[in-house]
Amino acid sequence: MDAEAIAEGRRRWQARYDSAQKRAADFTTLSGDPVEPAYGPRPGDTYDGFERIGWPGEYPFTRGLYPTGYRGRAWTIRQFAGFGNAQQTNERYKMILAAGGGGLSVAFDMPTLMGRDSDDPRSLGEVGHCGVAIDSAADMEILFQDIPLGEVTTSMTISGPAVPVFCMYLVAAERQGADPAVLNGTLQTDIFKEYIAQKEWLFTPEPHLRLIGDLMEHCARDIPAYKPLSVSGYHIREAGSTAAQELAYTLADGFGYVELGLSRGMDVDVFAPGLSFFFDAHVDFFEEIAKFRAARRIWARWLRDVYGARSDKAQWLRFHTQTAGVSLTAQQPYNNVVRTAVEALAAVLGGTNSLHTNALDETLALPSERAAEIALRTQQVLMEETGVANVADPLGGSWYIEQLTDRIEADAEKIFERIKERGRLAHPDEQHPIGPMTSGILRGIEDGWFTGEIAESAFRYQRSLEKGDKRVVGVNVAEGSVTEDLEILRVSHEVERDQISSLARRKEARDEGAVRSALDAMLSAARDGSNMIGPMLDAARAEATLGEICGVLRDEWGVYTEPPGF
Numbered sequence: 001m002d003a004e005a006i007a008e009g010r011r012r013w014q015a016r017y018d019s020a021q022k023r024a025a026d027f028t029t030l031s032g033d034p035v036e037p038a039y040g041p042r043p044g045d046t047y048d049g050f051e052r053i054g055w056p057g058e059y060p061f062t063r064g065l066y067p068t069g070y071r072g073r074a075w076t077i078r079q080f081a082g083f084g085n086a087q088q089t090n091e092r093y094k095m096i097l098a099a100g101g102g103g104l105s106v107a108f109d110m111p112t113l114m115g116r117d118s119d120d121p122r123s124l125g126e127v128g129h130c131g132v133a134i135d136s137a138a139d140m141e142i143l144f145q146d147i148p149l150g151e152v153t154t155s156m157t158i159s160g161p162a163v164p165v166f167c168m169y170l171v172a173a174e175r176q177g178a179d180p181a182v183l184n185g186t187l188q189t190d191i192f193k194e195y196i197a198q199k200e201w202l203f204t205p206e207p208h209l210r211l212i213g214d215l216m217e218h219c220a221r222d223i224p225a226y227k228p229l230s231v232s233g234y235h236i237r238e239a240g241s242t243a244a245q246e247l248a249y250t251l252a253d254g255f256g257y258v259e260l261g262l263s264r265g266m267d268v269d270v271f272a273p274g275l276s277f278f279f280d281a282h283v284d285f286f287e288e289i290a291k292f293r294a295a296r297r298i299w300a301r302w303l304r305d306v307y308g309a310r311s312d313k314a315q316w317l318r319f320h321t322q323t324a325g326v327s328l329t330a331q332q333p334y335n336n337v338v339r340t341a342v343e344a345l346a347a348v349l350g351g352t353n354s355l356h357t358n359a360l361d362e363t364l365a366l367p368s369e370r371a372a373e374i375a376l377r378t379q380q381v382l383m384e385e386t387g388v389a390n391v392a393d394p395l396g397g398s399w400y401i402e403q404l405t406d407r408i409e410a411d412a413e414k415i416f417e418r419i420k421e422r423g424r425l426a427h428p429d430e431q432h433p434i435g436p437m438t439s440g441i442l443r444g445i446e447d448g449w450f451t452g453e454i455a456e457s458a459f460r461y462q463r464s465l466e467k468g469d470k471r472v473v474g475v476n477v478a479e480g481s482v483t484e485d486l487e488i489l490r491v492s493h494e495v496e497r498d499q500i501s502s503l504a505r506r507k508e509a510r511d512e513g514a515v516r517s518a519l520d521a522m523l524s525a526a527r528d529g530s531n532m533i534g535p536m537l538d539a540a541r542a543e544a545t546l547g548e549i550c551g552v553l554r555d556e557w558g559v560y561t562e563p564p565g566f
């Protein structure tokens with residue numbers, strides 16, 4: 001790009017920066033020197049390919065979504081939390097909000113994630129262990145007691161039974177008197193990554209996609225600020241993929257949901273802002289920063305050029321980041337604070353919109369209150385002390401970062417081609433009714449291609465770790481110092497017993513006829529193709545349990561079984 005075009009871009013960005021709202025904060029260095037809100041080539045310099053980098057807040061958004069960067073608004077501190085029963089988790093949320101957490105993020109226990117009630121024999125021993133137990137809308141009500149859902153943005157990490165859990169959340173909001181139309185938050189919902197990596201699916205893919213389509217329609221129409229999907233690379237990375245695989249599989253999944261919306265006749269400019277993303281911040285500092293920058297650029301280009309999105313918001317890739325659970329070690333666990341801080345810094349330098357920092361004890365158990373607080377404070381140290389929020393995309397223009405960003409983008413594009421190619425193999429004559437990327441994703445799920453590719457990468461890394469080429473402090477280098485005593489959070493078995501008895505009491509108290517007729521109406525909608533959210537909401541209002549709602553759908557749609565792979 002020539003010097004005049006660069007200067008013109010700078011003027012455009014500056015005008016937008018000047019007219020935007022900024023936080024009331026000191027944006028000078030620790031020594032008191034002023035810093036610009038963003039930097040670019042020196043006046044008079046030319047820069048080959050600058051249109052791929054650009055200015056913050058401008059297409060292709062490599063440098064972030066906003067001309068102000070974090071000067072307009074800092075990232076959201078959103079700590080993923082949940083354990084025991086709704087009451088215990090409610091207390092933890094209040095602690096998080098009181099300590100400066102900016103939003104909430106619900107972790108559910110395994111039975112809830114699998115759409116089963118606490119009294120299901122398969123739930124035995126799991127109730128309240130890896131997250132909070134939610135059986136019906138009444139639990140949701142307790143979970144958010146004294147937390148105004150109309151004001152706090154809440155993320156819920158659940159995909160198999162995401163839609164019924166969302167209905168319970170809406171009922172809790174109704175019971176608080178909140179206007180559902182103003183609710184803002186995120187539901188994970190991303191079923192592709194369940195089949196690919198996380199493995200917490202319920203139904204077979206096609207009917208599940210139809211349910212997600214119903215949810216997208218409902219949110220776009222009735223709850224416009226709510227993000228019904230958090231397309232997730234985190235679990236793909238944690239399963240052992242490379243950074244480029246994480247990026248490419250996740251964005252391909254995102255394209256699949258775009259195709260789903262388009263196939264139902266929805267307007268991409270209306271529904272695309274509801275697609276949010278979730279990535280891992282692993283410990284390779286620069287590669288991660290480049291991954292985040294490449295993610296925004298690829299998404300903006302595909303949304304504009306392939307799917308026809310016109311508005312900035314529809315081209316924006318907004319993402320939450322969690323530091324890498326797999327990078328934490330049980331050995332010398334206090335070092336995990338350092339790893340997490342470095343990973344969080346990479347997320348921030350990559351322009352994350354929301355961030356979770358892991359607690360130092362997470363390889364051993366759910367975080368203790370003390371460890372959870374250190375994790376949260378880690379973000380506050382970055383935000384308040386280090387100056388990283390002063391300048392948008394401060395590493396933009398670095399030869400290393402820009403080349404890494406280009407390389408990861410090119411790798412991702414090659415992977416998209418491979419996925420689409422798989423779709424063409426599956427449907428040589430005609431397109432899949434949803435779209436070409438969806439066709440490739442479904443084929444790659446069916447024949448175990450994604451799982452195989454991830455396993456290959458995980459194996460390569462493990463081998464290099466065992467050979468000592470890759471090193472981890474406390475594991476294969478600098479081993480053998482004292483093991484510190486850590487306070488471990490233990491969830492009492494009484495939680496399970498109490499949860500089962502309160503579920504029994506609730507079932508006694510509810511109107512069985514109302515539950516039955518709501519479930520029947522939901523089944524009719526499943527059969528006749530009408531939007532299922534309304535009847536599912538009625539079922540939640542009648543205190544139908546998660547297991548009952550999912551049970552009806554399991555019977556109707558069948559349970560997914562993974563293809564065997566060797």
Ligand SMILES: CC(C)(COP(=O)(O)OP(=O)(O)OC[C@H]1O[C@@H](n2cnc3c(N)ncnc32)[C@H](O)[C@@H]1OP(=O)(O)O)[C@@H](O)C(=O)NCCC(=O)NCCSC(=O)CCC(=O)O
Pocket residue numbers: 066068069070071072073074076078080103105153155157185186225227230234276277278318319320322325353354
């Ligand atoms: C979009 C995100 C990513 C973030 O939403 P947030 O509300 O926090 O932030 P945001 O949308 O970026 O910002 C809030 C509002 O401020 C505006 N805003 C932000 N920065 C601005 C700026 N500089 N200038 C002007 N406006 C700005 C935004 O446009 C938005 O307004 P408008 O709305 O008006 O635009 C959302 O989807 C989210 O919260 N995701 C969290 C997902 C999550 O927690 N997942 C947990 C997974 S845990 C998991 O899976 C477990 C893994 C495991 O451990 O196994």
